[in-house]
Amino acid sequence: MKIEKAIFACGCFWGVQHQMERAKRVIRSTVGYTGGKEQHPTYQEVKAHTTGHAEAVLVEYDAEQTTYKELCKLFFEIHDPAQTDGQGPDIGPQYRSEIFYLNEAQKAEAEAIIQLLREKGYEVNTRLTPASEFWPAEDYHQHYYDKTGGEPYCHIRVKKF
Template sequence: MKPLTPEEERVIVGKGTEAPFSGKFYTHREDGTYCCRRCGAPLYRSEDKFDAGCGWPSFDDEIPGAIRREPDADGRRTEILCAACGGHLGHVFSGEGFTPKNVRHCVNSISLDFIPATKSEKRAAAEIRRDTAYFAGGCFWGVEYMLKKLKGVESVRSGYMGGMTVDPTYEQVCSHTTGHAETVEVVFDPTQVSYETVAKRFFEIHDPTQADGQGPDLGDQYRSEVFYTSPEQKAVAEDLIRRLEAKGYDVVTRVTPASRFYPAEEYHQNYYERKGSTPYCHTYTKRF
């Protein structure tokens, strides 16, 4: 992590807001990549920046997987954070009609660094080739094992999402007091496999009609849930559920915004590969 000034700390860590029209990137138009001031992760491309007249840098798209969304405590706005380090960036709004994408990421300049195109092309291209998805569907050992087999998936990591407890342990999640679900983080190359294909596979490796459980594993931590990171992912998940329902499936899968992902303990990662065994409650069933 890079050292921060007191003002950077106030905004990035303390979730503050810089004064409108004061940021160095508000009218900035150079070609390149906007990165997280704290950790350096690429966040936005210059071609997605536009002038909304609001006093802060505005973007109508993000580098896939770079941004995490969390509802504000008052439920009125959606906060955007760096997915890599959790640094506060600003807020995201939709339906304003500024651009055809109809989305505005309103970002504090102080939360950003900038790499001119001549230095950022290779780095930005590497990031653009990756996207991230989050799914919960029973024991994460089985979901991880099955999704890793899909061509274009680069990595799958087991963890926890959807609850309120910070840095939960496996024992806490199993106590049904955290609200978290056993979740997998899927990093994939969208030039090789689409989010729709990954989501289809998710619906075909677990039973989306079983509530709070999967096979013999019962409890709210084993619920079926899609955690979306963008409006596009939400639309795809909801469309797939409608298609399953049209086929007669009574789908109970929830579709909710992704929140902070907490990686599970190391002994949960690559469980079946390390044990040399196969899942006991996850199998492939063609549904589409």
């Protein structure tokens, strides 16, 4: 098994984690905060827009069984990349669409998918940013829908690829 990581932000991290965890060969995921300036941010600080962080999901996957490209495709299928600073009912910069790439290969894969979507006529406002420190969210946020039995508002949309 070859474990690799990816970091995605596209709305409330509860739903993103829920969808990513159901992808083939995803081993585990953690919801948290990244992309901002504060160390050890709390949910309340991120929600108050004082940190610059996005709600994000750190995904660990078996790279021998799936690819970063497949996870990027899923990322674009579970949210609206045209929406800026929010997703559905969640509005604010912490809910932005952003891929935090961990290396140049991830950056190139994400750029290629964004280009493909644009060529097909889709508006894509997703940011591509080098990954910075990822801060795990509070325990009550981890695997929220599994704990509550709820359903996320983000669902697999029509395939764009």
